[in-house]
Amino acid sequence: MTRVGAAATATRLRLPALGIGLGATVVLLFAVSLAVGSAPVLLAEAVADLLAGRDSLAALVLVEIRLPRALLAVMIGASLGLTGAAMQGLLRNPLAEPGIVGVSGCAALGAVVVFYSGLAALVPFALPLGGIAGALGAVALLYALAGPGAGTLTLILAGVALNALAAALTALALNLSPNPYATLEIVFWLMGSLADRSLAHVWLALPLMLAGWALVVTAGRPLDALSLGEDTARSLGFNLDRVRLQLVLGTALAVGSAVAVAGAIGFVGLVVPHLLRPLVGHQPSRLLGLSALGGAAITLAADIAVRLAGGPELKLGVLTALIGAPFFLALVLRMRHEAAT
Amino acid sequence: MRRGLAALATLAALAVTTPVVAASEGPRRIVSLNLCADQLVLRLADRDRIAAVTWLARDPELSIMAEAARTVPITRGGGEHVVSLAPDLVVAGVHTTRITVGFLKRLGYRVLDLDLPVTLDAVRAQIRLVAEALGRPVCGEALIAEMDRSLAAIPAGRVGARANVAVWQPNGFTVGTDTLIDTVIRAAGLDNFAARRGIAHYARLDLETLILGRPDFLVVNRADEGPAALATEMLRHRAIDAAIAATRRIVVPTRLWVCGGPETAEAIALLAAATADGPRRSP
Numbered sequence: 001m002t003r004v005g006a007a008a009t010a011t012r013l014r015l016p017a018l019g020i021g022l023g024a025t026v027v028l029l030f031a032v033s034l035a036v037g038s039a040p041v042l043l044a045e046a047v048a049d050l051l052a053g054r055d056s057l058a059a060l061v062l063v064e065i066r067l068p069r070a071l072l073a074v075m076i077g078a079s080l081g082l083t084g085a086a087m088q089g090l091l092r093n094p095l096a097e098p099g100i101v102g103v104s105g106c107a108a109l110g111a112v113v114v115f116y117s118g119l120a121a122l123v124p125f126a127l128p129l130g131g132i133a134g135a136l137g138a139v140a141l142l143y144a145l146a147g148p149g150a151g152t153l154t155l156i157l158a159g160v161a162l163n164a165l166a167a168a169l170t171a172l173a174l175n176l177s178p179n180p181y182a183t184l185e186i187v188f189w190l191m192g193s194l195a196d197r198s199l200a201h202v203w204l205a206l207p208l209m210l211a212g213w214a215l216v217v218t219a220g221r222p223l224d225a226l227s228l229g230e231d232t233a234r235s236l237g238f239n240l241d242r243v244r245l246q247l248v249l250g251t252a253l254a255v256g257s258a259v260a261v262a263g264a265i266g267f268v269g270l271v272v273p274h275l276l277r278p279l280v281g282h283q284p285s286r287l288l289g290l291s292a293l294g295g296a297a298i299t300l301a302a303d304i305a306v307r308l309a310g311g312p313e314l315k316l317g318v319l320t321a322l323i324g325a326p327f328f329l330a331l332v333l334r335m336r337h338e339a340a341t
Numbered sequence: 342m343r344r345g346l347a348a349l350a351t352l353a354a355l356a357v358t359t360p361v362v363a364a365s366e367g368p369r370r371i372v373s374l375n376l377c378a379d380q381l382v383l384r385l386a387d388r389d390r391i392a393a394v395t396w397l398a399r400d401p402e403l404s405i406m407a408e409a410a411r412t413v414p415i416t417r418g419g420g421e422h423v424v425s426l427a428p429d430l431v432v433a434g435v436h437t438t439r440i441t442v443g444f445l446k447r448l449g450y451r452v453l454d455l456d457l458p459v460t461l462d463a464v465r466a467q468i469r470l471v472a473e474a475l476g477r478p479v480c481g482e483a484l485i486a487e488m489d490r491s492l493a494a495i496p497a498g499r500v501g502a503r504a505n506v507a508v509w510q511p512n513g514f515t516v517g518t519d520t521l522i523d524t525v526i527r528a529a530g531l532d533n534f535a536a537r538r539g540i541a542h543y544a545r546l547d548l549e550t551l552i553l554g555r556p557d558f559l560v561v562n563r564a565d566e567g568p569a570a571l572a573t574e575m576l577r578h579r580a581i582d583a584a585i586a587a588t589r590r591i592v593v594p595t596r597l598w599v600c601g602g603p604e605t606a607e608a609i610a611l612l613a614a615a616t617a618d619g620p621r622r623s624p
Contacts, residue, residue, distance in 0.1 A: 038549045038550055039550050040553075061549050061553060061580065064578070065578075115569055116568075121566070121569060177570075179568035179570040179572070181511055181570045184512075184572070185571045185572065196578060198578050198579045198580070200579060
């Protein structure tokens with residue numbers, strides 16, 4: 001009893017420190033992201049021009065090219081971290097993550113259909129709404145196929161099938177579209193990238209993404225109860241159907257808008273909650289906010305790395321998969337080991 | 342079963358009959374496997390001697406002969422299809438459909454490989470080469486004369502210093518030295534932004550480099566947005582709108598300078614006229 005109490009106290013003390021530390025890391029990486037680029041723009045000079053209201057080219061590069069990139073990295077990373085933690089709680093499955101289980105893939109499909117049909121140019125917010133529709137379909141399908149208690153294997157297999165189907169339909173949609181570049185652009189939708197995005201993409205994604213965050217974050221306490229089992233959660237007075245709907249909708253809104261402007265970036269939602277969980281104790285509500293910060297930090301760092309790597313710029317999802325996939329394999333191995341002992 | 346055998350027999354017959362035609366008459370079943378070869382074949386050969394051109398020849402964005410290509414059969418360049426057309430001359434590009442061309446050469450078909458001409462003299466030489474192969478040397482000379490007349494009609498010696506132009510194509514590609522497009526830019530009395538940065542052939546130009554380099558003019562391939570694509574979406578990035586005024590954007594349709602021919606003169610004239618204001622005045 002005392003040991004548990006001491007651990008809880010330690011976690012309580014550690015939580016603010018962890019939040020501040022992660023927040024500071026995000027701010028630092030955000031500044032680095034603004035300073036990094038192919039052209040020799042001095043950050044200090046550009047900021048000075050901006051503050052003085054001078055329309056210099058350096059200020060233009062900073063505001064119109066680098067700022068949207070850094071903002072999108074934060075927004076998308078936070079969405080992926082947050083929804084990764086939420087899905088792991090909702091499905092009570094440590095391997096759940098938007099990318100692995102096919103939510104990002106289906107969001108990309110929805111966005112692709114809307115974008116290449118020309119609908120995105122005609123109807124405001126059609127692009128993120130297309131991504132959200134795809135994500136919503138995927139989450140609903142996953143919940144039906146591999147809801148709580150279905151086991152890790154079922155969830156992963158459902159994810160494999162969804163990912164394969166989404167990738168195939170994405171390729172089909174691109175093949176049928178009337179422009180000659182479409183088949184080359186499949187890599188963007190499947191691997192994700194923040195290259196050459198503009199402030200227009202930030203404004204496109206932000207409103208619906210914020211709504212998604214709000215839905216997920218306010219489901220923190222019921223998620224805590226849910227981690228003790230459905231019966232317990234119900235006996236504590238939570239309406240489980242409403243909680244599930246809230247989380248499914250929130251995840252779809254956040255992931256759908258993220259994928260619609262940057263393609264599917266995998267593994268962020270897997271790695272971040274896993275790294276943070278041992279530090280905050282197994283309480284989903286605490287994990288949510290920290291995972292959002294952690295996701296933002298990791299995505300910013302990865303997007304800085306692809307720009308520093310040289311050569312033709314790597315897709316962001318390539319880098320996150322290079323780090324995330326071995327991590328995923330290690331998790332599988334550990335789970336197998338735990339199951340054996 | 343009998344129908345299948347008959348079809349097989351026809352195919353076999355097609356494969357072994359590589360028609361031999363007297364050189365003076367010229368080839369009678371011409372197949373073109375390359376967009377630029379299409380343009381020359383459509384211009385120089387008799388319509389009824391063209392067995393097929395590529396599907397690209399019908400695209401009005403890419404092909405100056407799109408209208409003419411509408412009444413000619415098309416091919417997507419598969420070896421099987423080309424063989425079934427029983428060509429006696431295949432005109433191909435040295436950089437395209439190489440697998441099909443290798444296959445056709447092994448089977449003994451006569452293939453004329455066309456390189457990408459870089460200079461105006463190379464364009465003339467290529468027109469001459471294709472005209473000879475088609476058995477239409479006189480038509481070739483007439484086409485060259487047409488091009489030279491258009492070139493001579495371009496007003497020479499413009500006022501002001503040489504303006505700096507950047508070609509900005511889908512996916513952020515630009516065109517540097519050792520290309521026909523560079524020749525066109527220089528012939529119009531202009532400076533190629535990419536060439537000045539040491540870029541040869543086609544290469545990606547970074548958005549930041551373009552903005553900071555601040556070219557006097559931006560050359561794009563179409564005025565409207567075209568079908569939705571990420572490749573063209575980036576051409577309308579807000580940073581470009583802010584850095585380069587809409588009045589300093591020149592539209593040179595791809596069909597005017599993707600291949601060499603009389604349209605090359607049209608591209609030069611268009612660029613020269615559109616840049617008559619000269620370079621951007623320093624602020």
